[in-house]
Amino acid sequence: MPFYLKSKKLDFSTGDEPVAVINQKEAEIYGIQPHDKILLKWSKHHEMTVDFQFTKSKVEMGHVGLFREVWRGNEWIDDEVVVEVIPLSRPASIEAIKKKMLGQALNYEEIYSIIKDIATDRLTDIETTYYAASGYIHPYSLTEMEYMVKAMAETGEMMNLSEKVVDKHSIGGIPNNRTTMVVIPIIASLGLCIPKTSSRAITSPSGTADTMEVLAPVDHTMKKIKEIIKKTGACLVWGGGLALAPADDKIIEVSRPLAMESYDKMVVSIMAKKVAMGVDFLVIDLPYGPTAKVKDLKLAKTIANKFVAVGEKFKIKVKVVMTEALEPIGRGVGPALEARDVLRVLQQHELRPRDLENKAIYLAGELLELKGFCHKGQGKKLAEKQIKSGAAWQKMNEIIVAQGGKNNLKADSVALGALRYEIHAQKSGKVVLIDNKAINEICMNLGAPHEKIAGMHFHIDYGEKVKKGDKLFTLYAKTEDRLNLGLKALENYQVVVIK
Amino acid sequence: MPFYLKSKKLDFSTGDEPVAVINQKEAEIYGIQPHDKILLKWSKHHEMTVDFQFTKSKVEMGHVGLFREVWRGNEWIDDEVVVEVIPLSRPASIEAIKKKMLGQALNYEEIYSIIKDIATDRLTDIETTYYAASGYIHPYSLTEMEYMVKAMAETGEMMNLSEKVVDKHSIGGIPNNRTTMVVIPIIASLGLCIPKTSSRAITSPSGTADTMEVLAPVDHTMKKIKEIIKKTGACLVWGGGLALAPADDKIIEVSRPLAMESYDKMVVSIMAKKVAMGVDFLVIDLPYGPTAKVKDLKLAKTIANKFVAVGEKFKIKVKVVMTEALEPIGRGVGPALEARDVLRVLQQHELRPRDLENKAIYLAGELLELKGFCHKGQGKKLAEKQIKSGAAWQKMNEIIVAQGGKNNLKADSVALGALRYEIHAQKSGKVVLIDNKAINEICMNLGAPHEKIAGMHFHIDYGEKVKKGDKLFTLYAKTEDRLNLGLKALENYQVVVIK
Numbered sequence: 002m003p004f005y006l007k008s009k010k011l012d013f014s015t016g017d018e019p020v021a022v023i024n025q026k027e028a029e030i031y032g033i034q035p036h037d038k039i040l041l042k043w044s045k046h047h048e049m050t051v052d053f054q055f056t057k058s059k060v061e062m063g064h065v066g067l068f069r070e071v072w073r074g075n076e077w078i079d080d081e082v083v084v085e086v087i088p089l090s091r092p093a094s095i096e097a098i099k100k101k102m103l104g105q106a107l108n109y110e111e112i113y114s115i116i117k118d119i120a121t122d123r124l125t126d127i128e129t130t131y132y133a134a135s136g137y138i139h140p141y142s143l144t145e146m147e148y149m150v151k152a153m154a155e156t157g158e159m160m161n162l163s164e165k166v167v168d169k170h171s172i173g174g175i176p177n178n179r180t181t182m183v184v185i186p187i188i189a190s191l192g193l194c195i196p197k198t199s200s201r202a203i204t205s206p207s208g209t210a211d212t213m214e215v216l217a218p219v220d221h222t223m224k225k226i227k228e229i230i231k232k233t234g235a236c237l238v239w240g241g242g243l244a245l246a247p248a249d250d251k252i253i254e255v256s257r258p259l260a261m262e263s264y265d266k267m268v269v270s271i272m273a274k275k276v277a278m279g280v281d282f283l284v285i286d287l288p289y290g291p292t293a294k295v296k297d298l299k300l301a302k303t304i305a306n307k308f309v310a311v312g313e314k315f316k317i318k319v320k321v322v323m324t325e326a327l328e329p330i331g332r333g334v335g336p337a338l339e340a341r342d343v344l345r346v347l348q349q350h351e352l353r354p355r356d357l358e359n360k361a362i363y364l365a366g367e368l369l370e371l372k373g374f375c376h377k378g379q380g381k382k383l384a385e386k387q388i389k390s391g392a393a394w395q396k397m398n399e400i401i402v403a404q405g406g407k408n409n410l411k412a413d414s415v416a417l418g419a420l421r422y423e424i425h426a427q428k429s430g431k432v433v434l435i436d437n438k439a440i441n442e443i444c445m446n447l448g449a450p451h452e453k454i455a456g457m458h459f460h461i462d463y464g465e466k467v468k469k470g471d472k473l474f475t476l477y478a479k480t481e482d483r484l485n486l487g488l489k490a491l492e493n494y495q496v497v498v499i500k
Numbered sequence: 501m502p503f504y505l506k507s508k509k510l511d512f513s514t515g516d517e518p519v520a521v522i523n524q525k526e527a528e529i530y531g532i533q534p535h536d537k538i539l540l541k542w543s544k545h546h547e548m549t550v551d552f553q554f555t556k557s558k559v560e561m562g563h564v565g566l567f568r569e570v571w572r573g574n575e576w577i578d579d580e581v582v583v584e585v586i587p588l589s590r591p592a593s594i595e596a597i598k599k600k601m602l603g604q605a606l607n608y609e610e611i612y613s614i615i616k617d618i619a620t621d622r623l624t625d626i627e628t629t630y631y632a633a634s635g636y637i638h639p640y641s642l643t644e645m646e647y648m649v650k651a652m653a654e655t656g657e658m659m660n661l662s663e664k665v666v667d668k669h670s671i672g673g674i675p676n677n678r679t680t681m682v683v684i685p686i687i688a689s690l691g692l693c694i695p696k697t698s699s700r701a702i703t704s705p706s707g708t709a710d711t712m713e714v715l716a717p718v719d720h721t722m723k724k725i726k727e728i729i730k731k732t733g734a735c736l737v738w739g740g741g742l743a744l745a746p747a748d749d750k751i752i753e754v755s756r757p758l759a760m761e762s763y764d765k766m767v768v769s770i771m772a773k774k775v776a777m778g779v780d781f782l783v784i785d786l787p788y789g790p791t792a793k794v795k796d797l798k799l800a801k802t803i804a805n806k807f808v809a810v811g812e813k814f815k816i817k818v819k820v821v822m823t824e825a826l827e828p829i830g831r832g833v834g835p836a837l838e839a840r841d842v843l844r845v846l847q848q849h850e851l852r853p854r855d856l857e858n859k860a861i862y863l864a865g866e867l868l869e870l871k872g873f874c875h876k877g878q879g880k881k882l883a884e885k886q887i888k889s890g891a892a893w894q895k896m897n898e899i900i901v902a903q904g905g906k907n908n909l910k911a912d913s914v915a916l917g918a919l920r921y922e923i924h925a926q927k928s929g930k931v932v933l934i935d936n937k938a939i940n941e942i943c944m945n946l947g948a949p950h951e952k953i954a955g956m957h958f959h960i961d962y963g964e965k966v967k968k969g970d971k972l973f974t975l976y977a978k979t980e981d982r983l984n985l986g987l988k989a990l991e992n993y994q995v996v997v998i999k
Contacts, residue, residue: 003941003989003992004941004944004945004985004989005945005984005985005988005989006985007981007985026950027950029702030701030703030944030949030950031703031944032702032703034756034757062947062950063947063979063981063982063985083984083985083988085988095757095758098758099758099760102633102636102758102760103636104636125757126625126626126629127625127626127629127754127757128757128758130625130626130629130630130633131629131633131757131758134601134629134630134633134634134637135633137601137602137603137637138633138636138637202529203528203531204529204530204531255626257533258533258594258624258626258627258630259594259597259598259601259627259630261598261601442502442503445503445529445530446503446504448561448562450529451525451526451529451561480562482506482562483562485504485582486503486504486505486506486562486582489504489582489584490502490503490504493502
């Protein structure tokens, strides 16, 4: 309903949007809420849409205070002039959320209004939560998923590279899986463009961004990232500092308390960032298994189909690689020890973890074939050649240097300068179990990921035969304190079971 | 997962709950969220459950700061002593909300855990919103509604009167319906116990609590209210200051942004407060019609059945009175003018609004019959007698005085001392429309409910024949400014249509 207030010019400015201020009490009486759009109308020809703010004392009842952006240059506005205040209907996004709550499908304008308002902070956490919850009331159709991906990407920064872009993405959930840091330089060393943004650890000892940060800074502006890509054809940076699909980050934020993410939402979330990055060819690493995010092959196939279908809408060619997840990949856990594994593979060190090397070559091969860079069945061989020849390491060194890291860092220079504590086999036999949960817990008690050097390094593999007294693993910590906290955590577990 | 930190005694105290403080960064790494319950364990026999707080600088990584409530009198706690930190699983309420989100029915323990945690601020707004949203995913069963009502009432203050309690409740949505203020003294004058809590206006010119406040203070403690009830057998107070079903208030708060309330939720919300008030017999005024909350008689009947069914679970005898809502009831709009209407009816003033008198007598009669206070068909007559004899006014005066209002206030003393502006008929004819929306808007522009005296008084009724020049209505305002704002609003409407 329209109502009338007396104008009062205020000497305030936002430097940007026009703002009007009314008494808190007046707002309550008229049911005006934060972020409601309001039309101020002085006469038939003089009106302006403004944001409202509230005050308990600065503006009296019956008056409306006006920021400089409202009255500057508008001679019809003066103190005590009556203005008609017309609350415009609540944002269209609110109506759209209600519609979805009631189980109806949304069109693109409706989804765009929601995503745009979330991205620009025009919806409160509570309103965003209703949207997040509404996905459980009525599952998204493929069309709605397409609309969400499009809206999420378009309401944030877009990479807009002129070249064709390839990418490799893991849905996560498997500890110390640093294949990304091996795949990127393999692909880039062949002249393909593969800009990679990664995340930091949440409740784990390291994320790809944490591990890469051991070798070079990962927090860069979009401008700097484009320079790095121009120079090297790739990058390995932290995505959190960019505004790629910002609405997605906010929806994830309100989803965190319940720790619920539907698979549809996961597909939307990943694909929105890929669209924003301008990806054309995408290999998705989708591990499944009882302890993974995806429980079995059947479910993995359903999800894989959605990735492919959404990809088609945006002309992104997607290949989903489904592998059974049983053991961690690599020998180190914690940022520095994982970075050492990566460099050992790229530098063909004799102690390099072969499982990491093999999985990275496999994924890189799939991506090369998907891109049509080589014939079917030739990708793996080509990828392997790039590692063996040193070309992948040379490319990785270029990326490290372009991001501001140390030139020509040797793998064994990475993990020096820490306190160590070795654990030995108490009997001879075969390694029948390596406890991932225990590894995570001990590494975090040792200080990872905050302490880059903290973590564990394994000297044995699953299934290997060991003799009493053989080294099983080494704990790394920066301080005596942290080493003791790690050892205390160790007491609760048998990390390596020998039978 | 458990982890280990070094104790650090802090000279802080909550005076109440034991609190421990860790570095913000540490909390992020371990995924600890506000309000997570944490077990601190120094040894097998020394452990304590604490709330966690976060700091950026006061406690270093690897340490946990302990408030006085944690270490006082516990000699095993000293600086640098290692303590095991065991995040207990997230509150059971979170799991219950997830269960409901996935469409499964909840048992009493689960619903109680949610309602209790909402009532005691252990769930965030976001988490509470998921619960509010979950009701749309899977409608509540009657049993779930019963559980919610029980849990909401039991987690707040309870009235616990020894006598049988009767009550009259209107679901609202019809302007200036002040029957409550007439029904209460009728019933109480017959010796029945009828304690009444009401709400203030939200986006309307007056609520029952605003109107009653013209006659006496309405904001009292539970102790004071019990004294008033003991003295008079009744009360007419504002419910917002009490902690009756506090979880309900918080759920309403997160429901406001979307302005969505399901009818089931409305039934639960009203019945929870009735259980908390210890009501035994309840008449519900349920107006229906195109502009009311409930659109038609069929829907009204469905809702009525739910009120009755939930009432049965708590041994509350419920009668729902369904009436078609067409016109406002009473002649005044705005707190003081409505209060004058009420007093005119109770004091049998010649200008009393007959529609208000009749509806109040009807509802009071229904309540008397429901209680079994008189034979079927006798209630209305009995209620009317209480008004005509002056007994109801005498009781109302007692209530006003007990709440701290003026003794023996005459109806015509209420609305004095205001600026007035009369509107006259511009032609002769019959009143064919009185525009409720316009009335609300003009009254609020005149300053109601903030200005008690502001509002409108009608001199004519719907359907009445008027002559050119007859007074139609009078505007009341406290200041010239407000009167002008009201007149400005008036320009947009034809409030009374004559044909």
